[in-house]
Amino acid sequence: MSSLPFDPTPQALSRVDWTGTRAAGLARLEAFLPAAGAAYTRARNTDLGPDDRSNVSALSPWLARRLITEEEVVSRVMACHGFVKAEKFIQEVYWRSYWKGWLEMRPQVLTRFNQDRLALKQTVAEDPALAQRLARAKAGETGIACFDAWVRELTTLGWLHNHARMWFASIWIFTLELPWQLGADFFFKHLLDADVASNTLSWRWVAGLHTKGKHYLARASNIETHTLGRFNPAGQLAENALPLDEPFLQTGPGALPEREILFEERIGLLVHGEDLHPESLPLSAKVVGAGLLHVAEIGPADGAKNKFTRRAEQDACNRLEQAFGVEAPLMASLDEVLNWAVGLDVKEIATPYAPVGPIAWHVTDLKRALADQGIRLVQVRRSWDSRTWPLATGGFFKLKEKLPNLVRDLDRA
Numbered sequence: 001m002s003s004l005p006f007d008p009t010p011q012a013l014s015r016v017d018w019t020g021t022r023a024a025g026l027a028r029l030e031a032f033l034p035a036a037g038a039a040y041t042r043a044r045n046t047d048l049g050p051d052d053r054s055n056v057s058a059l060s061p062w063l064a065r066r067l068i069t070e071e072e073v074v075s076r077v078m079a080c081h082g083f084v085k086a087e088k089f090i091q092e093v094y095w096r097s098y099w100k101g102w103l104e105m106r107p108q109v110l111t112r113f114n115q116d117r118l119a120l121k122q123t124v125a126e127d128p129a130l131a132q133r134l135a136r137a138k139a140g141e142t143g144i145a146c147f148d149a150w151v152r153e154l155t156t157l158g159w160l161h162n163h164a165r166m167w168f169a170s171i172w173i174f175t176l177e178l179p180w181q182l183g184a185d186f187f188f189k190h191l192l193d194a195d196v197a198s199n200t201l202s203w204r205w206v207a208g209l210h211t212k213g214k215h216y217l218a219r220a221s222n223i224e225t226h227t228l229g230r231f232n233p234a235g236q237l238a239e240n241a242l243p244l245d246e247p248f249l250q251t252g253p254g255a256l257p258e259r260e261i262l263f264e265e266r267i268g269l270l271v272h273g274e275d276l277h278p279e280s281l282p283l284s285a286k287v288v289g290a291g292l293l294h295v296a297e298i299g300p301a302d303g304a305k306n307k308f309t310r311r312a313e314q315d316a317c318n319r320l321e322q323a324f325g326v327e328a329p330l331m332a333s334l335d336e337v338l339n340w341a342v343g344l345d346v347k348e349i350a351t352p353y354a355p356v357g358p359i360a361w362h363v364t365d366l367k368r369a370l371a372d373q374g375i376r377l378v379q380v381r382r383s384w385d386s387r388t389w390p391l392a393t394g395g396f397f398k399l400k401e402k403l404p405n406l407v408r409d410l411d412r413a
């Protein structure tokens, strides 16, 4: 058992207040700032357990919905530590953008995942033995203490440390021999930070499908070291399993959609769960009406993830009202949005760009329906995304080597 590689930090940093508001996200950012430099570089890989998150930011739930933006997190960290000391942390924030850009240029990977996921649900329905193994894993009744504990953490709290996510996915795939797509589905239903790109592609990465033939194998000794001896599943893990393979899937990058521009002087503003910080959207026009498109989240209605989302959406509506001085209704159906848009008497509605995933599918339907009413729905893409996504044509390295330029240009964006 190794000792903690950094000084113990105050209680406020250890305990995370998982409230779905921008204020809670900003408070967590401020609490974590002193630890974002050398301490993060040294200690981030250790999973100290749910009562101590002092060695990582735990900002992912707020970043995933852009209650706080990548740009403000990186800018605050840079101001506090400078690039060199905070490079590791900054790299991690850019990993999120890398996965997004990678998937944006290869939406067929998500299509295949969704087809497989639905087909596998049918397979499970017809295979009682598989259904039982799956149910045991999801109930945290595998007899592998670390895995069972992470299941409880995931299903109650809605959050896991990055290393625990890697071990979890690896044990699911290689030891329990369950389909990775159903593991990704289970994560997505419960994670407060559920993100289509980071989640789907990380599961593919663990399985050995992202970098062909390179998989991630969870080892008991590594788990023991990086949980500071809380767990040691010696003899319980498949530590020599081979990477997964899959039928051919085209993963060459396609083109990114063109950036769209607003032409009108009066517009409506429609936000959604992919970007809940409308105050910082680059808008050139006067907002005469605002609203929020609610897209139902998968996962238990009264679970931590859905509670976080509901709070986050309400928080965004309140901020819309304050920032633009208009009423901001929360709308759950296409018809509601259409009526709202027509009532505004505008020719354009701006909405944050929705990366590939369920919200983007709703936005596409809405775009067509609004066009029938003579209203243009304009997807406004942030310069952060426009500058990072084109760098995700291959491996992360291409983006990583541009990091000094990317962060230097942040002030000028």
Ligand SMILES: Cc1cc2nc3c(=O)[nH]c(=O)nc-3n(C[C@H](O)[C@H](O)[C@H](O)COP(=O)(O)OP(=O)(O)OC[C@H]3O[C@@H](n4cnc5c(N)ncnc54)[C@H](O)[C@@H]3O)c2cc1C
Pocket: 044, 056, 057, 058, 059, 060, 061, 063, 064, 089, 092, 093, 094, 095, 096, 097, 099, 160, 161, 162, 163, 165, 166, 169, 187, 191, 193, 194, 195, 196, 198, 199, 200, 202, 203, 206
């Ligand atoms: C199987 C698996 C599934 C995952 N699913 C998700 C998901 O649905 N949503 C999600 O946001 N992250 C996901 N991740 C990535 C990563 O585990 C989390 O982003 C990270 O644990 C969040 O903790 P943190 O905020 O303390 O991160 P920190 O270590 O403090 O890093 C700061 C920020 O950088 C980003 N980041 C860090 N590591 C990664 C990474 N490996 N990939 C992408 N972004 C990263 C996050 O936005 C994070 O908040 C997954 C990883 C694995 C292995």
